[in-house]
Amino acid sequence: MEQINILYQSILSRTNTKFIRFLFNKINLENRMNAIIGSRGAGKTTLLLQLIKQKLPITKTLYLSADNIYLTNLNLFELAQKFSNTGGLFLFIDEIHKYPNWSQELKMIYDYLPDLKVVFTGSSILDIYKGYADLSRRVLTYYLPGLSFREYIEFKTNNKLPVYSLEQIVKNEISFDGFKPLEQFSEYIKSGYFPFFKEPGYIEKLNNTINLTLETDIPNHTGMNIATVNKLKQLLYIVSQSVPFKPNMSKIAEMIGINRNQVAEYLHYFERAGLILQLREATKGIRLMGKVQKIYLNNPNFIHLFAEGNPNIGNIRETFFFNQMSPYHQVFSAQKGDFTVDSLTFEIGGKSKNNRQIKNVENSYIVKDDIEYGSGNTIPLWAFGLTY
Template sequence: MDIYRVNHQQLLKGIRCNFQRYLYKQIQWDDRLIGIFGSQGVGKTTLLLQRIKLAFDDSDKALYLDLDSILFQREKMVNVAMQFYKEGGTHLFLDSVHRYSDWMSEARKLLDRCPDLHIVFATSSLLPVSKVMRGFKNQVSCHILGTMSFREYLSYECVLDLPPISLDDLLENHAEVARNVNDQIVVAPIFRNYLEHGEYPFYWDDPDAYPYRLQDRVRDTIEIDLPAIYPVGYQVLNEIKRLMMLVSGQIPNVSDIADLATQLKLEATDVKRYLDYLKDAVCLRFYQSNKSANHRYQKTYLGNTNLLMAFEEDVNDRVVLGETFFVDQLSNFATVELLGNNDFLVNDKYTFMVGDPLMDYERIKEVENAYAAIYGQPKSQNNKLPIWLLGLCY
């Protein structure tokens, strides 16, 4: 037990709590079983450790266990947790649970045998939330942690502290909100920095190596997280990596599945399955309008603009950057659908045309609940708003 406690204490020493992700305040920490899902690098581990430090500090009531640790090749997690509970522990924080094959059955045993025990676990976005809900008979509170929003980045960089604003309130008052922000900071260079390196908190660990670390995150997601959840072999992993690189080079108008299969010399059914994996890992995002063919994704994007710039050199297409930012930010709190004219429908209510200042937006001028989200426009005017405003909602 001592070695797990030492690891726990050492990790807490390096944790700062001056900045917390948006999800920290949304979680009902009194719930008995809490799950946090997210892609690699978004800050799941930091969120767990911040909760321990803020709520328990040096108390022995909490224990952090990384289930990917080699120590669990020697003894079961359930035995370590039972000993922790017998010694008076009440809150167990389990990280990387998807890399420990029996974690769900052992967690159920703990909940049955330890009536005062609370469990918080973190896992990959590749693990289906529905599977976890079924495994715990819906007795689990599940949350998805996305990448940092533009609002969070402003706070993280100590540039500007703003409360999150709902999409409805933002669109009703977008001119005032834009004016308030513009009165305090020069947005354009800060927003460009965010698009390049603002989505993941680990940027400042080594700024020069940031693009390579993002590439490594994608590789590790495919090579480590994916086979921990699905029965895939070495050859399949290489095929998925080849597909990822092929698709990333065609963004946003990617070949249909049949063409991708031909180029990679694979079966179309396998390509479809691999694309689903990459979507669940938030490496790629697919949008298909009702008017497009059954097997064609009309628009395909990398998971966020940081990934886009890490995989593609000299990305200067403001429409592609704007659309990637748009779907990334809004997908964290709203439903996003692609319409047949390449506009986006959000929450079945708002229509957005995403573009740059040189585009013609006349066709949405008189349309109810229609807006132009423009990359390169500094302020709001009528139904045209700077696209960075949509990064202030979470």
């Protein structure tokens, strides 16, 4: 326990609190058990440490990574019990998916240590409701996506823009001062989605993040072998060279030597892990998930990584819109136009885009790249990066 506390104090002392993610003030630390999930590189560890540093009594709080060597001799429940018995109130566990039987022991902590509050992080592919240890009614789950365009601006320039609702954005009720949105936007879509954009070697780290997701996160969650990992890489490459596209499961399966059901399963894992976005048709009734109409890479930075210097600008525009809307809005394919979001229809394009595709469509909007200001039903594309 002493060694864990030394490591905790050391990493906490090095935690910078100058820039705070949007999720910081949304997490209810009065809840007995909170989960923060998100893809690799989204900033979950930093968020945990900032919460401790700014909101909690440091001496009554303990932070550790779930792969800490100390846990080889003492299980997680025993550690939590020992910490609670010495007056501990808050236990923060990073990367819980790296600890075997994590759901069972978290359930024990919840059931037998009522005075201890727990916050843990996990990969976005982690299903906290999977398995026989029932955590679903015990855990409050938060999702941390990559940086919004608004957060990127703040992190890079210290210019703090307010969060705008979708309703405010489509009414063109946005005001901005002190920065040039189009100039910053072009940098963001190339290398601004993950908080480590300020560090050297962003593209290399982006590539490493994808490889670790394919080689470690997905296999550990699903029990896949090395041969299957190679299939995952083949599939992601095919997706990256084709997006956005309507998937032909049989054709893709034939290309990489698997069956069509496996293709759908692997794409589901990619989506959960934050590698792709799947655009579905809206459904009603007993069908909860509509048919996939298009597949996109998760964010524009991934497009630049895979495009080898020749990204498709139309793909970038649609991916940015879908990526920034999807964390907190229902996004579906549109019969006319590109997307429907909360019953609104959007057509995405460049500066010269007209409204031919959505003419006579109620509650429809043209979203244009390369414009700073909007008017009427024309909205600047970059503005949709201000919703969180």
